[in-house]
Amino acid sequence: MKVLVAMSGGVDSSVAAALLRDQGHDVTGVTLELWGGASDSGCCSVSDVEDARRVAAQLDLPHYVFNFAEEFDARVVEPYVASYAAGRTPNPCIECNRSIKWGRLYERARTMGFDALATGHHARRTTAADGALELRRGADPAKDQSYVLAVLGADQLASTVLPVGEMTKTDVRTRAAGLGLRTATKAESMDVCFITRGGRTSFLDARVRATPGRIVDTDGTEIGTHTGVRAFTVGQRRGLAVATGARRYVVDVDAPSATVTIGSPGDLLRDRVQLGAVTSTGAPVEPGTRVDAQVRAHGAPQPGTWWGDQLVWEVPQPRVAPGQTVALYDDDRVLGAGIAL
């Protein structure tokens, strides 16, 4: 099989490429140039490209760099900025998977005649008894990345290979060390790749003028001010520069009035979450289906019932920040995802 491996310059995709090569596939490596701005972290710096190139050379694989910086800006960075400005909390890594890796790159791989696209994500693609393709959690529960792939559809799963999904991170590093790969002990990137050391707020402020506004209690009493809603996320506790004594959380962010509402943990609880942009990895999830829902990359899944466009929790849960992705699972199988409204 002719496989295009997306190589970020990290250890997981390095080993993914090595495994596919050793299985006898015709493997080509590609690294995406995604961000033209200044960033000292993440997946698109020159040194990461160089790591990927060197690993590919060590494995005797052809390697290319695709410049998707414009698409990345238009489809990931700009929506990210607009989303925060609107008082929402976007997940740019998921948007990148949807529109860049399994969008632009996936299309290009097909056009070029590759049979599959592979990545180093810790998730598994399996086949059901009826032949349907399934997306499941990675074998290493601590490193599972199925959440960030939950937006993939059946068309995308059809030509996707996830070679390290069956391995633990320790296995991956051992394998990389055994092959003598320079990425064997490389640290993982944890941050949004285009955010610089200055942090999210300064990144956003360089692009959108922040509007100062009020911080109010749930009864409308003003208890402080802020320099812009982009610094607040529903559910956030840290960084609230107000002295109230009790534990306080952001319970609402209203961008048009630049108002941030804070309240007690109880004020944050909701019995349901409404989702938009709903996708499914296979057949659409039937209304009335019992699911486990995960609302952040490493959050604990919580049970609920899916009703077509909303999820009703079995027990009330803290409000999901608008813009966040909610992934729906049946045990370790990803059913689909939607974005909290």
Place this chain on the structure above:
Amino acid sequence: MSDALTYLDHAASTPMRPEAIAAMLPFLADHPGNPSGAHAAARVAKTALEEARETVAEVLGARPEEIVFTGSGTEADNLAVKGGARAARRTDGLDGVVTTAFEHKGVLAAAHRLEREGFRVEEAAITPAGRVDVDDLAARLDDRTALVSVMGVNNELGTVQPLGAVATAVRERAPRARLHTDAVQAVPWVDVATLAAGFDLIAISGHKFGGPKGVGALVVRRGIGLDAEIEGGGQERGVRAGTVNVAGAVALATALRLTHDRRADETARIALLRDRLQAGLLAAVPDAFVNGDTAHRTAGHLHLGFPGVESETLLVLLDQEGLCAAAGSSCSSGATEISHVLASMGMDRGRALASVRLSLGYASTDADVDRALALIPGVVARLRAPARV
């Protein structure tokens, strides 16, 4: 170079001429001397360096003392543009810099640096055919212009620039300006001494004409002051400090001499190959389009586009079949950038992204053209077919 490769990227770098390799080897293997020293070993190096300087001067229509060896064409451009403009400001109080929108980054980045230092920097327009608009350039000149920089041959398109008309306009309107040309891409194709007659500063690079990477040269006409970029031991008349790359200079000179002596024969032969390649591709892909003024084009360049095909993708598939070509210019990561050259011509984005550069050189053969013609139309057709599911 591997026999398996069809190398159509001579504009990026040429294979070294065997004579140039032979000429440099003794200075790697046998002669340790520093040309600035005062003993027998140093004298060997010094003699070879000065002979190389004489050769370069003769071919470029300059005097030996007007040749400064550098570490690259980009370094030569930086020295000419920044060093020339700064000296003109320091001695004559001039503050204008005029260049063109499609220069090599070695010139453009240097000009942008000068802009941050307070110079007025302007970029002359490029015609849709890929040549500098001399009227537009002339309109940007005045008696405070410190430096004018116009390339001899555009590296992407291969279009030969009207340097004579540029020189005339500059002497008329900006008599005190230093006049520089980045002739890096011109050497294999045109007699630079003639093309750049009347220019004060001329930059070349060894690896574009069968010499080694890592060595360039700058003609600095007598009386043209330059502020040094690299300061130190006073080598190269104080304009470019650092021990000169003797082996590189010797090889550059050897390759330059051969390129010059064989230019008529080689360009005639290469033009036939290029024309056959162009005609064959246009016949096989009727809607393909050629970029740049073909009446003023080097014998080796073929810059063309295939509607509906992304050049980045095309180049990967060609590479997988052993054909080396390029699009745009490469950034540090190796990704293809949107070509500022094609943008400067007013080419729309879609056509720019569909365009590739096939560049032939002295090492190109009939077999290379045969291979390219056998390969490219099929790959283009594959990329245009609906994607498999």
